[in-house]
Amino acid sequence: MANGTKVWFITGSSKGFGHIWAEAALARGDRVAATARNTDTVKDLVDAYGDNVLPIALDVTDKAAVDAAVNRATTTSAASTSSSTTPASASSAPSRRSARRRPGPRSRPTCSAPCG
Numbered sequence: 001m002a003n004g005t006k007v008w009f010i011t012g013s014s015k016g017f018g019h020i021w022a023e024a025a026l027a028r029g030d031r032v033a034a035t036a037r038n039t040d041t042v043k044d045l046v047d048a049y050g051d052n053v054l055p056i057a058l059d060v061t062d063k064a065a066v067d068a069a070v071n072r073a074t075t076t077s078a079a080s081t082s083s084s085t086t087p088a089s090a091s092s093a094p095s096r097r098s099a100r101r102r103p104g105p106r107s108r109p110t111c112s113a114p115c116g
Helices: 016-027 039-052 063-075 087-092 096-100
Strands: 007-010 031-036 053-057
Touching: 007 016, 007 063, 016 031, 016 039, 031 039, 031 063, 039 053, 053 063
Parallel strands: 007 031, 031 053
Antiparallel strands: none
16 A cells, blocks of 8 residues: 555445545545445445445444444455544534533633623
8 A cells, every 4th residue: 555545434435425535535546444334335436446445334323333344444454544534424423522522611602792
């Protein structure tokens, strides 16, 4: 693998932003662990980019399946470097860290003029 090549873990690779991000990463020469509920839906990526795509069946609502998919992606020879993104899950659910945060004084809006 050439220097600067990244491996992406992308959920929802079958359509929408997930597919667009996967195609963009592959076009620049990176590798992609492309997850989708049905791996047949990422066949176009596999046909176009061959071994640079690792199709993984995944239902992101199943925690055990998520753990298994991440494990498969990180233990496969394609994943010798790591950079990840999950556009589908990032837009639909808060992270553990953000879910635990409590609003603080800096989270309130500020006004340049007197608020009333």
